[in-house]
Amino acid sequence: MNRTAKARPEWTGFQESRPYGPKYDLRTDFVMVYGISDDLPERIEGWKKAGYTIHLMTGVSWGEYQDYLYGRFDGRDHWDEAQKDREGNHLLHGKDVPYMVPTNSFTDYLAVKIKRAIDCGVEAIHLEEPEFWAQAGYSEAFKREWLNYYGEEWIPPHSSPDAQYRASRLKAAMYGRALDRLCSRMKEYALAEHGRTVRFYVPTHSLINYTQWRIVSPEALLVTMPSCDGFIAQVWTGTARTPNVYQGVRRERTFETAYLEYGIMQELTRGTGREMWFLHDPVEDNPRHTWSDYRKNYRSTVVASLLHPHVRQYEVCPWPRRVFEGSYPAENGQGKETIPADYATVLLTVMNVLRDMHRHEEEGADGASYTSGIGLCLANSAMYQRGDVIAQGKDEWEPFKYDGTATTDALTDGQRELLDWSRFYGMALPLVKSGIPLRPIQLDNLVPFPGYLDGYRVLLLSYEFMKPEHPGIHHALGQWVREGGVLVYVGDGSDPFHNVREWWNRGSGNRAYERPEQHLFESLGLGRDPAEGEYRVGEGGVIVLPLDLAALSRSAEGARQVRDVVRRALALRGEGGDFKPANALKIRRGPYLIVHVLDETEEETPRPVKLNGTFVDLFKAGLPVLRTVTLKPGEDALLYDLERGRKDGGPCVVASSSRIRDERQDAGRIAFVSEAPSGVNVSTRIFVPQPPRRATAGSADAKLSYDPASGTALVRYPGAPEGVEVTLEW
Structure with missing residues (x-):
């Protein structure tokens, strides 16, 4: 549902900072002209002449904002508002491009920039990547914000779990405040000065990626913000190839990670009235890979996104000029080469398929036996528990910045496990690897959006890597359980963040709880510390499993425990036979058949998947017609089923x-x-x-x-x- 009327559909779009170019004119519905530079009017005019609806995208936490930093905007130097780590280093996106603390002053500066874009006639504005690094929080501007927000002097974030949690919660609140001010003020400006409505969107990484990369962002705070019209899910090879651990093996799992990332972004806006575009990138920010690497991972991310049918809008490419005119390492290791002609053709095929996707409902898939309605809860507060991870240097302990690509050889097992975020993946990957279409659930949405859990049968929950920010979440969970849902709580109570100053431990007497799950259990009538086991609650039930979550990622036995507890949860509902593992995830959306064949399955030798029919292979440049498609473990397919797609026998x-x-x-x-x-x-x-x-x-x-x-x-x-x-x- 669109919250603001549009002149015409906007099913697909892309972002580009360069002027119009025919080699990267993708013929989508809209273009996001990137950056508010002096040549903005000329760039807008070039794309408008090509027939595009014009949006603007600009960074909200970083950008070419040197006039603000060096006092040319208001006569005051603003480097004190650059994010800084505990060693006093600025966190930079490039030379003279720091990540900013979103002060009111910086928001006022951005408003002046955005007014210029509105004056140029753009129809929508995307404020990209509100990001505050978890290892930051040491600048003078942040210390001032701490005093104003908490009414007490700043405490170094690294000094305790409580300080880290409160610092990160403040960081999210600051960017929520900045975006609320910007979007609401600029909407009013557009109406008052130009008599038209301008829409505002936030392109953002997934909550999963930000948490693993140790970045804080508003995420769910923006869903209830009236002036925010929606989001772009910035999920791509660069985020999804971040290594994680499954059955003791640490490696890249692009499909599985992308599947979970797109899943949490779908659930962020499902049922809220906000829009969501899924992003794909045919290359990625790292220019050191070959075209074959980019191609394989692109396929995985596209298929992963299409397995989430509630989203039907797509950003088909960021920076198409770097795709269609850029050069990357040759396969033979000798020099660089531009995009292979067949890959360019495939990309355009997929982009146009994505534009068609909104016309088709999910229809299931032939031969698929899915265990549906299984969710894994995730909250904004997961980002608040991700502070400095320190590696033992030669002389002293030093902060360790991790973006998913750095080596972790210098870390202890515990530090490496923290970076891998095994407490989350230990519960998520065993189900995805078994062909269970697990959905990450945005826990924060339970209170503002009644009925958010409709359709879910089993929920996995743990407060060992996140915390509930409102007791009302437990009331919503309790209602869902009493109406027939089964809640599986996993955790051993060892997380040091249980002791942060929050609502569950700030009461007096019997109103204070050592851990937030105690309040949950008590509200369900189970007492504060129920023993391991199964409990009936109303029409539903609760399973308590006091395990170390990270240990679930270390072995096949840990993975089996996760699958077994979901099987037990369905049995508690009288649906034990509905647990049906599969060696593939697949879905039909109209005539389109989307398939990923899983590797690392329970089978000693993972089986290929054979599809019979009459298909057009949309991942091949020649669009070949195939009667049989055989996919090996780890492979992906995007097929057009000719037997379903023909219209009345006509051309x-x-x-x-x-x-x-x-x-x-x-x-x-x-x-x-x-x-x-x-x-x-x-x-x-x-x-x-x-x-x-x-x-x-x-x-x-x-x-x-x-x-x-x-x-x-x-x-x-x-x-x-x-x-x-x-x-x-x-």
């Missing part, structure tokens, strides 16, 4: 690496306009009633082939962003 476009418009059929022919970036080889597969005799693209003949068994023709021709008239005759 129509099946799939294309171009945007198709003005499609029309006459006696003996089909014609349409095809739009694609220049320099891309376009493939278009078409249903035809008879063998075709000729295809043209503009004034030239197009390459034509025919598959009589499927009744489809493949037409290939050069792309043109302004559009080329394609005609197929039979």
Whole structure:
């Protein structure tokens, strides 16, 4: 549901800081012109002439804001507002580009910048990546904010779990305040000065990624903010390839991590009325990988996102110029090479499939036996428990900055485990690896959005890596349990953050609790410290499992314990037979079949998956028609099922690496306009009633082939962003 009316649909878009270029004109619905530089009006005009709805994107925690830092904005130097770690080092995104403390002064500065964009006529504004590093909190500006917020002198965040938790909670609140002020003030400005509504969105990494990378952001705080219209889920290879541990093996698991990341972002806005776009990146920020690496991981992230059917809008590419004009290491290790022609074609095919996805509902998948309705709770407060991790240096203990790529050789096992965030993945990965479509649940949404848990049968919960920020969460959980849900609580009470100054321990007498789960159990009628076991509560139940969460990630036995407790939870509901592991995650969305075959399964030799039918392989440049598709463990597929997709037996476009418009059929022919970036080889597969005799693209003949068994023709021709008239005759 869109909270603000739009002039036209915005199913797909991309962001780009460069002026218009025909080689990276992706023909989406909108473009996010990046950055508020002096040439903003010219850049907007170039993209507008190409037919785009114009959005603006700019960094809200970092950017080219040197005029503010060096006093040219208001006559005062503002380096005291740059984020700083305990050693006194500024945290930088680039030279003279620090991550900022979002003070009121900095918000006022951003407002002046954003007014300029509104004056230029943009229809929506994206305030990107409100990020405050967990290891920061030592600048003079932050110390002032601490005093104003808590009414006491600043305490070094690293000095105790309580100080770390409170510092991070303040960081999230500050960025929530900054975005609320910016969005509400700028909406008022647009109406007062220009008589039009401007929408505001927040592109943000997932809560899962921010927590593992030890970054604090508002996340769920923004969902209840009236002036925020939605989000972009910034999930891509660079976040999803962050290593984690499963059955004692630490490695990259791009598909599984992306699946969980997209899942928490879907659940962030599901049922809230806010919009969500899922992002994909055909490359990533790290330029040291090869095209084959980028391609494999891109497939995994696309498939992972499509397995979450409640989101139907996509940012198909950040920075398309670096994709279609950039150079990356050659496969033979000799120099660099630009994008392979077939990969460029595939990318455009996928981007246009994504634009079509909103027309199709989830239909399940043939042969799939899913254990649905299983959730794993996650809250904003997980970010608050992620302070400095210190490695033993030669002479002293030093802060260790971890972004998912650094070596962890110098760390102890406990420090490495913390960085890997095994307390979360120890519960999540065993289910995903078993083909259970687990959904991470945004715990913070339970209070403001009644009915948020509708459709869930079993919830996994632990306060060993996060905390409930409001006691009302327990009342909502209690109602859900009494109405038939089964809650599995896992944790041994060892987390030092149980002792932070929060609502559960600030009462007096019997109103004070040592740990937050004690309040939960008591509200469920189980006493404060129920023993391990199963308990009936109303129509539902509770299972208490006092285990070390991180230990669940270290062995096959730990993974088995997670699967077994979910099986027990379903049995408590009388649905024990519904626990049905699978060796693949797959879904149908209209004619599209999306599949990932799992590796690291319980089977000694993971089985491939064989699909029979008549499919178009959308991950291949030539859009081949296949009768059998065999996928090995770890492989992904995006297929168009021709047996489901044909419209009344008449001619129509099946799939294309171009945007198709003005499609029309006459006696003996089909014609349409095809739009694609220049320099891309376009493939278009078409249903035809008879063998075709000729295809043209503009004034030239197009390459034509025919598959009589499927009744489809493949037409290939050069792309043109302004559009080329394609005609197929039979």
